[in-house]
Amino acid sequence: MKNNIKVQRAIKDITQAELAKLIGVSRQTINAMEKGKYVPSTVLALKLSRLFGKHVNEIFELENE
Amino acid sequence: MKTNYLFPYKLKKIALFILLFSFLGATYITVFEYNPDITNIKTGEYITNKGEVKPHYENIANEIVGMSLIVSLLLLAFSKEKEEDEYISKIRLESLVWAVYINYGLLLIAFVLFYDEDFLSVMIYNMFTLLLFFNIRFQYYKFKMRKELSYEK
Numbered sequence: 308m309k310n311n312i313k314v315q316r317a318i319k320d321i322t323q324a325e326l327a328k329l330i331g332v333s334r335q336t337i338n339a340m341e342k343g344k345y346v347p348s349t350v351l352a353l354k355l356s357r358l359f360g361k362h363v364n365e366i367f368e369l370e371n372e
Numbered sequence: 373m374k375t376n377y378l379f380p381y382k383l384k385k386i387a388l389f390i391l392l393f394s395f396l397g398a399t400y401i402t403v404f405e406y407n408p409d410i411t412n413i414k415t416g417e418y419i420t421n422k423g424e425v426k427p428h429y430e431n432i433a434n435e436i437v438g439m440s441l442i443v444s445l446l447l448l449a450f451s452k453e454k455e456e457d458e459y460i461s462k463i464r465l466e467s468l469v470w471a472v473y474i475n476y477g478l479l480l481i482a483f484v485l486f487y488d489e490d491f492l493s494v495m496i497y498n499m500f501t502l503l504l505f506f507n508i509r510f511q512y513y514k515f516k517m518r519k520e521l522s523y524e525k
Contacts, residue, residue: 331457338517
């Protein structure tokens with residue numbers, strides 16, 4: 308699964324640490340998600356969606372297997 | 373995320389402290405085969421062939437050390453992180469599965485290679501290795517995560 312959290316974060320102009328604090332996870336989690344090493348839970352995805360004001364589909368995208 | 377099966381974070385430091393002492397104690401007892409006199413206690417009585425009643429003494433140093441090793445390893449393994457979230461839960465779970473594989477893999481090898489008293493020693497060590505392997509792998513991954521983070525801005 309691909310995501311553009313890094314881009315969304317740049318648009319909002321916030322750091323990994325700030326984003327982490329806003330959605331209540333550690334900075335490591337944000338970093339792992341941006342690198343595509345971790346697929347977040349639905350709850351976390353919805354929290355990101357709410358924060359960025361974008362649909363989940365606009366942040367996360369399925370990749371062809 | 374709420375997890376109700378973990379110990380509070382503040383126990384982590386206490387666990388590390390107990391672990392250090394019990395590890396030193398365990399090394400001392402196994403390597404030097406030394407048991408201090410204070411831990412020699414009377415556990416009961418027995419009757420000799422001549423019909424005399426004599427006290428039975430048992431050194432409880434290894435019991436104390438073994439129990440504190442298990443308790444401290446458990447607390448270290450399963451107390452919450454400072455920032456407990458779903459990603460750390462995933463790493464914890466992965467480490468647990470990995471530790472079980474390694475532990476039983478080694479035990480299978482030990483089944484073939486060791487017999488009698490040697491195998492008994494293997495079993496004694498095996499009481500602690502599962503938790504030990506878990507802790508090593510879990511701590512290593514947390515360390516790796518933190519290191520990766522220091523390159524990012």
